[in-house]
Amino acid sequence: MIVAQRHRPSSSISDDFETQGEKSFLRFLTCGSVDDGKSTLIGRLLYDSSHIFDDQLAALERDSARHGTIDGDFDFALLLDGLEAEREQGITIDVAYRFFDTEKRKFIVADTPGHEEYTRNMATGASTADLAVLLVDARRGVLSQTRRHSIIASLLGIRHVILAVNKIDLVGYDERTFDEIASHYREFAKNLDFITAVPIPISARFGDNVIHRSTNMPWYQGPTVLEHLENVPVDDAYIDSPFRFPVQYVSRTDRDFRGLAGQVASGKIAVGEPVVVANSGKLSRVREIVSMDGPLEEAREGQAVTLVLDDQLDVSRGNILAAPDAPPQVGDQFQAHIIWFDHEPLIPGRSYILRTECDSVTASVTNLKHTIDIHNFSQIAANTLAMNEFGVCTFGLQSPIAFDPFRSNRVTGNFILIDRYTNATVGAGMIDFALRRARNIHWQALDVSKSSRADLMNQKPAVIWLTGLSGSGKSTIANTLERVLHASGRHTILLDGDNVRHGLNRDLGFTNADRVENIRRIAEVAKLMVDAGLIVIVSVISPFRSERQLARELMGSGEFVEVFVDTPLEECVRRDPKGLYKRALAGDIRNFTGVDSPYEAPETPELRLQTIEAQPEALAMRIQEYVERRT
Template identity: 70%
Template sequence: MFNVDDSALAETEAPGIRSYLAGQENKTLLRFLTCGSVDDGKSTLIGRLLFDTKLIFEDQLAALEQDSRRHGTNGEDIDLALLVDGLEAEREQGITIDVAYRFFATAKRKFIVADTPGHEQYTRNMATGASTADLAVVLVDARQGILPQTRRHSIIASLLGIRHIVLAVNKIDLVDFDADVFERIAAEYRSFVADLGFRTVVPIPMSARHGDNVTRGSDNTPWYSGPSLLEHLEVVDNEAAPGPRPFRFPVQYVNRPNHEFRGFAGTVASGAIGIGDEVVVAKSGRRTRVKRIVTYDGDLERACEGQAVTLVLQDEVEVSRGNMLVAADARPAVADQFAANVVWFGEQALLPGRMYLLRTETDEVSATVSHLKHRVNIGNFAREAAKSLELNEVGVCNFSLQAPIAFDPFEENRTTGSFILIDRLTNATVGAGMILHPLRRAANIHWQALDVSKASRAAMKHQKPAVLWFTGLSGSGKSTIANLLEKKLHAAGRHTYILDGDNVRHGLNRDLGFTEEDRVENIRRVAEVARLMADAGLIVFVSFISPFRAERRMARDLMEDGEFVEVFVDTPFEECAKRDPKGLYARALRGEIKNFTGVDSPYEPPEKADIHLRTLGRAPEDIADEVEEWLRERGYC
């Protein structure tokens, strides 16, 4: 038995520990994802990487063996896919639903891998995993070859800035390690991605289940002389393009705990900043300098990309969430119109003219697609004319925003050049966008200040401007009630105008049909005209079926508070069909008219209309009196 001086032992081991930790910190980090079609073996591949790099503890292995007996698909063998398929639904169905992130390291490099779903329904989750990745491992089942989802994921990877691809031709054992099968798939894939801008495309034949060419070369593929997957991941160059990127600091919130401190909190998106450096407030152009760089652990002299800090400025400039502090000599674009690549996730199609919420790193603004330039055919990468984008489709769109935002092109800065689109009614994320460039015409057109205001125009007419938006099924009585109401107000000396759906289609909207896309554009144009009429001080009656809540909400958002009045003319379908003043219901029910609201096209009734008119058993004159009284009580006339 020997007596050991613990302190002496600690002193002996400390340098070795410090050296080891320093070595770990100095390793480069590669972020990559696995993607492809359903059941190509993505989760199994990651499980194999973790298993072969000995990053599974004994208790995890025991649990994996138990789960394999319950949920596994490999008979008596361990099902490595269960290491990353953590959701119960994933294990029961044998598919990946959520994005699973795993960390592992080798002697040469550290890795963060995202296992993304292959099912079309979860394409949005694949885009989430790809948004921060440097490399994509695109898996292909050797028995099936290149599938539509393989192409879709490759296009999304390209749009999201990934420049390195590994084509993992998996399950090569199930085609007897046939070299011809591998070469055929590799050649087809290289031909497809030739114009997608990838810097490297490395095909590797492998069997994730049995480990062939995953972490080491396989004797079963003597005809393949390239690296294994892990060998390639350890050496691939993931450095960004040479040259420093300009300073970008999206402001998350204003930190003001007391009257003596005012700082702007956020994360440095790119570049670096030091005390005394000049910065510009992106939206206003105001210049100032950095006075302090504050963190929880104390002040810094300098902050770099990825650091979360609070900046204190020398001058009292106006900055708030959604704005950006930027380098004085390299400012971003500030515009309310731009072109962008869009990946659409919504069950309902993207429609030009429909209003969405556009959300960037810290900003949020209402936006519409002013022009859908083209859709990308995932089969041959061709650009096709389209009026909408359906679920999982990719296209290039021009956007028009209700207020300018600060941004960079996505290829220059992923953080400040990306956005998501949110459905205004459901709050669901329905699309992801990558900004291409601002539309220069937006920067050259400024709002012209006018001396005569809306208030002065309305005061001369002794009324408050308003837009009464009558919505309801065809035949519900909208136009009849609006006409009677205008006669009453006109007799009382008020200044009014009716925009009727049928009448407008004889002129302004004569080029539009009755598809969902055309209906959206129909309402957008009329809402803009109604807004101009309200600016003239008029009381405007808009009599349109306007079947979609999103478009009525868009029209409301164009007006000032209290100016838009939604009037729901609530007449049951059966009564409207019985009245059928123009014979349209009879023709629609016979199939002679397509896209007829209430028959083969939906009507979304208002959830909370400003005025709810139930018409059954009531005379139109009495209903018009009710609306007139509502307006008088609120001071509109």
């Protein structure tokens, strides 16, 4: 039978917020491996600190009877595991946030998932936290996920850790077991940037050393979890840092009002003080500071406000207002630490969307310098970054952005990477420093334009990009198409994948990374030839949608024609004109598209050609008709 101890009546909820005063504020998260007791610990903290209301208590009793894993008692994990899938599987999937307070401090706690599949959710919770409560099962000790979460916490700027050695009751409250785990973790964490890492033996289920000191462990003389949470020093991290204000949107309530809305990321600003637009270097002064509570004379870190400037500068979402004497860096190249989330690996050269606090830009990894071994922090040379791996990369951006090193400012120094095709978040990064390469290179103005070259040839330039499996008939169709266009007086060039690999791309193999670089180079060459006014026929397998999309975006509007030579794999294997499938199926060729390397078929090509029972001449004529209709 479940017996209630202390709980808070629902009527007191309004009193919570009336009695907060000027208490300090701590954001923390729980993390660690699966089933180490993270949700149970938070549930116990809320219960023993009288932060469970009547309706929550009743729901907990019902849910414990239905979903609980503890016979005859509350299953405190159910206070946090709100998703039905979590309750059925007994794991935390999403990040659950809870507010509570004590006489000394206010808290927001994030309960994050422990499964490797949801590492990105843990990183989300860590991104705003001041402290991490890292749980380990006393029976299992420090695991790979313990190390992984510790590295993420350190990379994301967390400087305080509680190592909560949970389920100590299941090892008989053994002091030696606790000491061995604590010693093991201290040795591991000595290379991380933690200011404090305090080990505490606990039983979240029974409440030992959570809020109340345990009578089962007289050998332990340190603080309880709550005591340490209440007393760990937490400063306003960026209040003394230079002023940073990422602009979220421009507010125009009427024709005379133009305000820049956002949240102060660091420092403070007062009416009359100067600011600089980081990207342009334009200067102005703050005329007004507007908030939900009315006008302010000063705004500080963390406040959401609208700034009105003296001058009508060109400022929009994506700009950062800053202190003129300490502006952020502006650049299109930097080094960063990366946490990779996606099942598909990070590939240098592939184009991603890089999104900062307020800006978004196309970017690619120009160099993967190394990965980081989570066991000993050694640097390992690698060509790609796999799911849940850490690495150090250099980035090239399509256009400059304003940023700070992450160590200086967690808000303006972090970013996420988004897959350009699926729109999924695939990685998170922390900027180390700007790269000052090739800053003396600028676009040279040219007197002869693409249109003037095309006019001289009396044609509209284009890229006709034929993609399909090996043996699909691309090269035959492309060669026939060029012959047809040439006969009609068109100026053309044919870039065949095999031919290009004999020269420009002879240094590339057939790994995914090399395939990406192969297509990037071909696309850049095709763009130059389009600028020359030519009709460029490209015949390459180009297996990845992302790189075909990159090629499309390099061209002008309407200049890219994707032609999917849609021949089934079985037919390509039957044809096998070069004998490659036979060798690939025998294991003599690795990373062969369609066999042990994927082909991502176009979803909305301009033309789809089905080659079975169709002649190359007829298919080439279809492409020619499409091209001619464009002119």
